[in-house]
Amino acid sequence: MKATARAHTNIALIKYWGKADAKLRLPLMSSLSMTLDAFYSDTTIERAEENSEFYLNGQKQSGQAAQRVFNYLTLLQEKFDLHDPLSVHSINHVPTAAGLASSSSAFAALAAAFCKFYQLEVTPKELSRLARLGSGSASRSVFGGFAIWQKGTDDESSYAYAIDETPKMDLHLLAVELNQQPKKLSSTQGMKDAQSSPFFTPWIKRNDAELKEMVKAIEANNFTSLGELAELNANEMHAINLTAQPGFTYFEPNTIKAIKLVHELRKQGIECYYTIDAGPNVKILTPLKNVKDIEKNFESQFNNVKIVNASFGPGISYLD
């Protein structure tokens, strides 16, 4: 008896950047994401002989990475009064080269494989809540296309749902890796520190309006509105960090260079927008027709840049 689930990573266009409850992973704001076809995690769960074990890309893990998985499995088991030692095999199809975090797909796949393994009958909403307990952004990877993670007020009400699982929008995301150095500041720490910014509260107050505007752009199939708002929201997140007390930034010199290149491309009529998460790399939003031009421009301006072209990915699927 084993169960395998696949979940795709997602990139937030309206960011999650602040915890209301660290243990329950309740956020201070609702977020909205695009699930990507190019990056995913496959996770298999079966009963272990003695002790739980975790293999990532074929390598047995120990230390923090394994402990986070075991803690999460224990948390899930306690919810359902289950007690077996489990063996987890996970393959991350999220190349480091993409400069993406894999925790959204990893914990969504883990939650789904867990439910499948125990034949728990959970709705997508319930699965999203369970995934959230592993990693906040994993709540959104239960769904394909565009998804909203509504912040909610407790464990029951904080979950993601799909807006449109098969969007018509001509939208590609280029994951551009500018910098291979590991980030020095974790997301968890950055989120905490960001709350000391005088602009944090004004930002939170805008969350509902930004979310509504983004949903409107999606419903109207309006790439320009979506891109402008995604870029603004990312800038807001990084402006919050810069104005924390003391200020900090995930930007590296090349991040500024990339931002200016996006501005320059737009001036030339190549419509594209950027979003940036808790790291130095940028993700470019653009319609298919501009992908090659943008790749060429980045490749000519940066040494050893790595670019992965992604579009909409599906929600959770099961492989056996």
Added chain:
Amino acid sequence: MKATARAHTNIALIKYWGKADAKLRLPLMSSLSMTLDAFYSDTTIERAEENSEFYLNGQKQSGQAAQRVFNYLTLLQEKFDLHDPLSVHSINHVPTAAGLASSSSAFAALAAAFCKFYQLEVTPKELSRLARLGSGSASRSVFGGFAIWQKGTDDESSYAYAIDETPKMDLHLLAVELNQQPKKLSSTQGMKDAQSSPFFTPWIKRNDAELKEMVKAIEANNFTSLGELAELNANEMHAINLTAQPGFTYFEPNTIKAIKLVHELRKQGIECYYTIDAGPNVKILTPLKNVKDIEKNFESQFNNVKIVNASFGPGISYLD
């Protein structure tokens, strides 16, 4: 008959970044500055034979730079019902290498030389108002040490005054030139665009409190508070720009590198803070004992960096 005045440049620690009235140069916020000893303008006014003329560093000027000076002189003459063609000779002791704007010292010296030439009896407050009409920041260069430009509500009430013309604080400003490329976005345009940021209004609302806190730091001779608040205020200004619609930035890749170096120096116990104006260069605030260490660090991390060490400068003086 001729008159020569000297005015020193100033750097805002609480920034002026928004106009309430472009013609009268009334600001949307009050600002606070440090006048610098290392950079100044000497300006001589005498009667011209036929047409007004403007010489900068010995070179006769034409075009925009000259026109701005002539327009300003006409404005001043109209106020006092004067009509002579004037010859203006200005020497800017503000090396381009410092990455500083010279308009604060230039228009303060010009206003002072004008009043001296015509033997107009103006108070420092009145001189500050006249200087403001040439360039907003020039209002502060009438005074030495620390000065506040109170925003006011009209031409009468918008002027600068000294907080402390001979401060006891052990405070140096290192003007660090990272980038010799001319900036692509003027301050005037940047100020306009910045107002589309969702954080602009929240920032303006903080102006009174920030000003009070900065005055308290100065009165208490508290370098740490002054530095932290100056850095926060500069970060706020650049966060506003980043979140304008569309966002823009005066930062260049080296600006990010410099910001991270300041963070790193602080971690090592070398206390210093940065402020950044409408350009890519940084100014470092630090006590005298750290100046050499900071210079050494910047020189080893940047190619062809130019650093000028400044401390408190005096207000207007007259040279003949």
